[in-house]
Amino acid sequence: MIAAPLLRIGLLAASLAVLLAFDAQAAQAAPTPAKNAASATAPDGQHDFDWEIGAWKTRVSRLQSPLSGSQTWVELEGTTVVRKLFDGRANLAELDIAGPSGRIQGISLRLYEPQTRQWNINYASLRSGTLTAPIAGAFKNGRGEFFGRDSLDGRPILVRFVIECATRDVCRFEQAFSADDGKSWELNWIATDSRIADSAPH
Numbered sequence: 025m026i027a028a029p030l031l032r033i034g035l036l037a038a039s040l041a042v043l044l045a046f047d048a049q050a051a052q053a054a055p056t057p058a059k060n061a062a063s064a065t066a067p068d069g070q071h072d073f074d075w076e077i078g079a080w081k082t083r084v085s086r087l088q089s090p091l092s093g094s095q096t097w098v099e100l101e102g103t104t105v106v107r108k109l110f111d112g113r114a115n116l117a118e119l120d121i122a123g124p125s126g127r128i129q130g131i132s133l134r135l136y137e138p139q140t141r142q143w144n145i146n147y148a149s150l151r152s153g154t155l156t157a158p159i160a161g162a163f164k165n166g167r168g169e170f171f172g173r174d175s176l177d178g179r180p181i182l183v184r185f186v187i188e189c190a191t192r193d194v195c196r197f198e199q200a201f202s203a204d205d206g207k208s209w210e211l212n213w214i215a216t217d218s219r220i221a222d223s224a225p226h
Contacts, residue, residue, distance in 0.1 A: 066141040071112045072163040073134055073143070075192065078224055080104040080217040084121050084128075087212035090201050091176060098125040104217055107224045112136075145170055145185065159183055182206050193219035 084100040102121030109115055117132040129150040134143050142162045148155045159172030168187035175181060182202040189195040199213035 066162060068138075069141055069143070069162050070136045070138065072136075072168070073106075073115050074108070074112050075189070076106045076117070076195070077108045077115065078106060078222045079220040080106070080195075081220055082119065082121055083216050083218075084123075085214045086125075087210070088125065090212040091179075091181070091203050091210055099123050100125070100128060103220070104215075105224050113138075143168075143170070157183075159185055161185075163187075176201065176203075179203060184209060 080103065082102055082104045085097050086100065088094060088096045088098050100121040100123035102119070104117055104119050106115055106117045113136045115134050117134070119128065119130045119132065121128050131148055131150075133146045133148075135146070136143055137160075140160075142160050144158045144160050146155050146158045157172055157174040159170040161168060161170030166189065168185075170185040170187075172183045173180065174183050182205060184200045184202070186198045186200075187195065195217045197213070197215040197217070198211060200209040200211045202209045
């Protein structure tokens with residue numbers, strides 16, 4: 025009467041030991057995620073957007089119909105106001121530009137991810153009221169590069185966003201799309217910001 029339960033317990037313990045050994049081997053063989061590897065060497069960039077806090081005059085050239093073969097560009101002008109959140113670990117940029125093609129109002133929420141030492145940029149147009157897919161990246165030698173996946177008219181695309189400043193008070197923002205997984209890129213947004221004030225208006 026006692027032997028059968030003991031045998032079952034012994035078999036269960038042996039099976040558990042095999043499973044634990046298998047899990048340990050699998051964990052050792054599993055590759056380290058790229059984000060974790062990058063965080064070990066990347067500099068702490070949680071203040072990389074501090075330079076942008078304030079009010080800016082914004083001039084935009086926008087490709088009217090990206091990835092359609094059209095070369096029609098439109099011009100818009102207005103302001104960008106950037107506010108610091110949580111001591112620089114996040115910020116909010118408010119864009120308000122207009123031109124003959126209409127008005128664009130939107131907000132860009134930038135969030136610093138300390139584990140990867142990268143920034144996640146999330147944009148929402150006030151017209152749609154929804155966030156686009158986020159893009160992620162970092163600054164290196166004063167140049168910010170951010171990438172992400174999104175869709176355009178139901179077609180999957182890659183998005184690239186680049187930030188470069190000629191001086192402390194003049195900065196350029198470029199957005200490009202790729203429909204062939206990064207083999208080629210089409211520029212569709214060029215914004216030049218000129219500083220108006222060092223702090224955002226209340």
